[in-house]
Amino acid sequence: MTTDLARSRFDAVLLDLDGTLVDSVRDLMDALNAVLRDEGLPPVDPAQTRAMVGDGARKLIERALQAMGGNPARAPDLLPRFLAHYEPIASRHTRPYPGVVETLRSLTGAGFALAVVTNKPAQATRLVLDGLDLSPLIAVVVGGDTLEQRKPDPAPVRAALRQLGATADRAVMVGDNHHDVEAARAAGVAAIAVSYGYAHRPVHDLGADAVIDDFRDLPAALRALPR
Structure with missing residues (x-):
């Protein structure tokens, strides 16, 4: 997978939490x-x-x-x-969706920098990540109370990019809802939507560059997006 992922034009992946990484x-x-x-x-x-x-x-x-x-x-x-x-x-019943842990490990192993960008408060986010042993895989957390702005405002996406030392053209936002795609678009970042989350409208109407039905499909989607 590492060799395949090297063909992707991305080196940073920004991830929503609830409805994307975990069912909470x-x-x-x-x-x-x-x-x-x-x-x-x-x-x-x-x-x-x-x-x-x-x-x-x-x-x-x-x-x-x-x-x-x-x-x-x-x-x-x-x-x-x-x-x-x-x-x-926060992590009593919450669990990662199928394929999340192994896919995140593959991404970090391939050299991708990972951030969680969520509207959930930062402390609660860290408690979920810690409780599910996901924290070692995530370099940056930008929560809903980290800044004055929240998604769909692009400020949290830009803050994550700055902390990762990444550029917008080499980053992708992965989320389940319209505010993920809108924040990504406003920040100049590519967007991938997951179909299994908590979308408030049909996921194929969100305007993402790609839609995946399983988190394990993320590496293939990263490779498929045009350079």
Whole structure:
């Protein structure tokens, strides 16, 4: 695989977390339901949680409050409580998608620099990566609270590139949702979308350069993108 990957024009891969590297719905749902219970509101189910994920913890809380009859304006005040529930269980049920670990190892072995660029808070992101033994494979983490801006703003992508010492023309963003593709486009970075994640719209309508159905297809997609 190393020889094949050498034919790619990329040397840096930026990765979304939830819905791209890991399936985190159960742990997010459990923390969210603890907050909703504290607010006297009914719980959300896995399908509802899945549809709410992708734009950071505060937006997740806001969407849950809206859906369950609460006050969405309470979301900023409830964020610390949500994180207090979530961080201790961040990797309890969360697992990498099939092929993620071996593919990341192959990429790092081939000399690729890897970063996680996510709208999830940075501390929670690191807890997930640590809990799943993915941290040694990831050189840089840019979370949803690392900067004032979050995806789809290109600033987090550019920050990751700076920290990796990479250039936009030799980097690709891999994600499951529209904000991943939009951030990549705005930063001048190629985009690959995964079809198995938490997309809020049809994945083939996101405008990515390629769509993969399995994370193990990423090396082939990297090779196939034009130089």
